[in-house]
Amino acid sequence: MKMMTGVMPKETMEISEILASDLYGQTISVNGAVHTVRDMGEVAFVVLRKREGLLQCVYEEGVTAIDLKELKEGAAIEVSGVLNKEDRAPGGFEIRMKEVKILSEPTESLPLPIAKWKMNTSLEAKLNHRAVALRNIRERATFRIQEGIVRGFRDFLYSQEFTEIHTPKLGAKSAEGGANLFKLEYFHRPAILQQSPQFYKQMMVGVFDRVFETAPVFRAEKHNTKRHLNEYNSLDFEMGYIDGFEDIMAMETGFLQYTMELLKKDYAKELDILQIELPDVSQIPAIRFDEAKQRVAEKYDRQFRNPYDLEPEEEHLIGQYAKEEFGSDFVFVTHYPSKKRPFYAMDDPADSTYTLSFDLLYKGLEITTGGQRIHQYDKLMEKIAQRGMETEGMEHYLSAFKYGMPPHGGLGIGMERLTMQLIGEDNVREATLFPRDLSRLEP
Amino acid sequence: MKMMTGVMPKETMEISEILASDLYGQTISVNGAVHTVRDMGEVAFVVLRKREGLLQCVYEEGVTAIDLKELKEGAAIEVSGVLNKEDRAPGGFEIRMKEVKILSEPTESLPLPIAKWKMNTSLEAKLNHRAVALRNIRERATFRIQEGIVRGFRDFLYSQEFTEIHTPKLGAKSAEGGANLFKLEYFHRPAILQQSPQFYKQMMVGVFDRVFETAPVFRAEKHNTKRHLNEYNSLDFEMGYIDGFEDIMAMETGFLQYTMELLKKDYAKELDILQIELPDVSQIPAIRFDEAKQRVAEKYDRQFRNPYDLEPEEEHLIGQYAKEEFGSDFVFVTHYPSKKRPFYAMDDPADSTYTLSFDLLYKGLEITTGGQRIHQYDKLMEKIAQRGMETEGMEHYLSAFKYGMPPHGGLGIGMERLTMQLIGEDNVREATLFPRDLSRLEP
Structure with missing residues (x-):
């Protein structure tokens, strides 16, 4: 027997909570869907899609305890890492990934370029793949x-x-x-x-x-x-x-x-x-x-x-x-x-x-x-x-x-x-x- | 050509507006449906049903410029009259009717006793006359x-x-x-x-x-x-x-x-x-x-x-x-x-x-x-x-x-x-x- 007493607090943070906090330099946790991965060689930008918007994480070889190849677009993950100011990132911050937990993985690659700002996809195609197209x-x-x-x-x-x-x-x-x-x-x-x-x-x-x-x-x-x-x-x-x-x-x-x-x-x-x-x-x-x-x-x-x-x-x-x-x-x-x-x-x-x-x-x-x-x-x-x-x-x-x-x-x-x-x-x-x-x- | 600029103010008052006002002794206007009429001889209580609740009006022979018989239960009317304190009335006030304008009249008398506090009507009858039963x-x-x-x-x-x-x-x-x-x-x-x-x-x-x-x-x-x-x-x-x-x-x-x-x-x-x-x-x-x-x-x-x-x-x-x-x-x-x-x-x-x-x-x-x-x-x-x-x-x-x-x-x-x-x-x-x-x- 348990007692439910109301909404349960979460350890993971939402974008607005991060913006309202002053946790720069500290380790925080976030979750989200892998929206896009841009591999720049020694580092990679792993952009998460959250309900409030996009959140940039930085993958660094040797720092992030996972192989970049394991991070597929469409996967749901939980990240913990250090919060840093970064003017070029959405919201003006990014997270330097340390630990990554994969919550769920896709079995196929995405049928539409949802990570593009404008998809330039026909209405017909968007409607056929509605549940995916709307992730844009x-x-x-x-x-x-x-x-x-x-x-x-x-x-x-x-x-x-x-x-x-x-x-x-x-x-x-x-x-x-x-x-x-x-x-x-x-x-x-x-x-x-x-x-x-x-x-x-x-x-x-x-x-x-x-x-x-x-x-x-x-x-x-x-x-x-x-x-x-x-x-x-x-x-x-x-x-x-x-x-x-x-x-x-x-x-x-x-x-x-x-x-x-x-x-x-x-x-x-x-x-x-x-x-x-x-x-x-x-x-x-x-x-x-x-x-x-x-x-x-x-x-x-x-x-x-x-x-x-x-x-x-x-x-x-x-x-x-x-x-x-x-x-x-x-x-x-x-x-x-x-x-x-x-x-x-x-x-x-x-x-x-x-x-x-x-x-x-x-x-x-x-x-x-x-x-x-x-x-x-x-x-x-x-x-x-x-x-x-x-x-x-x-x-x-x-x-x-x-x-x-x-x-x-x-x-x-x-x-x-x-x-x-x-x-x-x-x-x-x-x-x-x-x-x-x-x-x-x-x- | 007219210009619509937003919600139009009304001359008639709602119950909450009356309660928030200090217009006792003054003439105000209200509208509502005649919920019930209780004829006491020289005076009669005409209770209006409004969206916020019931409102008691007092009909006085010689004062109210209409024949009481013309006020049928179910009619929609507009009343102007003097606002008085009255502890026994709903909300603690009543309106002594002067002018009455009939906005709309029923053609038949009500099939259910909707003016009663508890109708004691079968569920079947209430559902058959739903639009009327809910006026209770x-x-x-x-x-x-x-x-x-x-x-x-x-x-x-x-x-x-x-x-x-x-x-x-x-x-x-x-x-x-x-x-x-x-x-x-x-x-x-x-x-x-x-x-x-x-x-x-x-x-x-x-x-x-x-x-x-x-x-x-x-x-x-x-x-x-x-x-x-x-x-x-x-x-x-x-x-x-x-x-x-x-x-x-x-x-x-x-x-x-x-x-x-x-x-x-x-x-x-x-x-x-x-x-x-x-x-x-x-x-x-x-x-x-x-x-x-x-x-x-x-x-x-x-x-x-x-x-x-x-x-x-x-x-x-x-x-x-x-x-x-x-x-x-x-x-x-x-x-x-x-x-x-x-x-x-x-x-x-x-x-x-x-x-x-x-x-x-x-x-x-x-x-x-x-x-x-x-x-x-x-x-x-x-x-x-x-x-x-x-x-x-x-x-x-x-x-x-x-x-x-x-x-x-x-x-x-x-x-x-x-x-x-x-x-x-x-x-x-x-x-x-x-x-x-x-x-x-x-x-």
Whole structure:
């Protein structure tokens, strides 16, 4: 019988602990993966990859009690040696290796040049060897930034008194969005994977006023583009007692402001690795859909056919317009046409061909869809009838409205798309640990 | 064109803002849902439900500019009136209503007595009317506590330099755990829903050393018990460079210690509502599987048939034993038999019929399974061969080991089970917003 009393202290040191210490000239222990070995003859540099970054060890013949050939790239080792200042090494220090313990060895040499600063490997190859490709320092930094985004989303919303919820991803067949749903059998009953937590988060507004969820969503869309995934993570919130859909956009602006500060503070190392300049989010312009269309057509002398939607090229130009006119990487496009929005979107009382809804474009790419929802049961039923829809499978959702719901609205942010735009990549798969698309179900 | 500059200030006040203010005798505005109306004749108490709790308003004939009959339970309203001290009201204040604006009205009266302190409604009825049942103050408090647990998990692990990951829930068919997997068609290919992020989090240990994920998992088990769900949320972590599986248990103990403090600090209101006394987690005993079996058999004079596993009744008694002998609600049971653990579990070098693994029992219920994993490619392949398993579908997982993996281990915690035990319920559905079980796919 033992007693566990909390986190166990370690004899090995992390990079930040070494930097905060004053142990120069003394013997310390570290562990890590052999990232690269540069043999210079009498000495060799053995660079370890640790969770905080790279750490340089110096191998000296006669001093280090192991043969250099035994140190394979990919091995996990523990080193003890003397800590020395060394300006040319990462962090300004290095460790002169004395003892080396091999914790684990690879059986094959690495299939990708992960020790290079930029791998210059095709996306396809990186995705095929995902668990190895991400060992590259730049590749993995993307996902630290992604952590910061999600963390910022949650922490900001906690501060705004939102409650975090966990809604089911398995559901009964519903009338909404039939074609884009993955279908499966659930104990001899037809079931689907949720394409959005929409109905659940709305129902929970009646309980907690303000709710959010960060979870996967599933879309069986046959898109094969750089912007689409068949499984992605959606950062969703929904809030009650709003005065208008501007409250939603204002809350999202607040989230972005909070998150950029968090990244600056806690993810500076990764921002530096990826050479990211954070966008200015002190103010974000909001332009009406019809006005944006018109301004872009005029300024760039382009005509787009579809009056009810924005083509990718058009979104791109709206982004360019916002940058040129307002110096903003972000722009809200508001009042989307009713016929392009789902039944629960609230129509603009001033003109019911438009809705009180919006998209947020970031560098010309849609990263958010949101808006005010219909909160009155009668109006919801009216809209459903008007569209010739069935209520089958929506009974529980609709019944929540019978018992009273406050005016409310919300949004969903594509986590991978936001990450992709922030790091300046052009394929959403670069910002997805293990992407799922038309052809990819592994790794 | 408008500019969004961040969260918009509100004229209506929240409970905490009122309590922090000194506006007694002045007119303020609040909004909320009409939770209950108690008509006393000349006055009536109109209790509003807000996200922070209940707020008492006083309706006075001739003073309040609306007919009391117009205030239906379930309506969302905005009230302005004079703030008064009132010791008998929640929070020690009430608002004498002057103006009332009805924001939204219900169309039907409530199907459950949600305004009662304890509803005394069957679980079945509560689940059938989930969106309404949760409007009860006690019912919803459970999910605030749940938020605290998940928040504690993440915040503690951030502080321990874990990286948050998001792994796919859709995957290719794999040799592991076939029968318990939900199957679906993914663009004309067979696919499954992941029953655990196990393989992915292990692969990511090679990248970030320490990773965690909080996400849904899916199990097609035909269990119909108070402890099983077919979809639940798993709090998973995996850490590299461990000295032994005790590091994992120590980390979990640290998480529990951190989380109990967080609950005490930020969720005191909900702990009070549910009358929860937080468990002492300053130390948690760890007993070997075989020893626990023996001690329980002796102390309680019970014999259990299965020498390789613990029956629910046996787990219950081990929990009782830990409480009686060590005063602990929690107990780690270590060294589970190898034949009951998955192939990737590391066998105890001292006796390979046992593994370096553990379960954590909380009040006699398993809430965590964890342990050290095999980190060497050759040993992993040996174990697979030994079990007569196929490697089909595990190629990517296995290849990560070819390129070197540190010694590592981790665990998965059932979010709903941990919540259920903390709040003292006996059915896991009480701690699940929208449970999925053999018979329930809605709401």
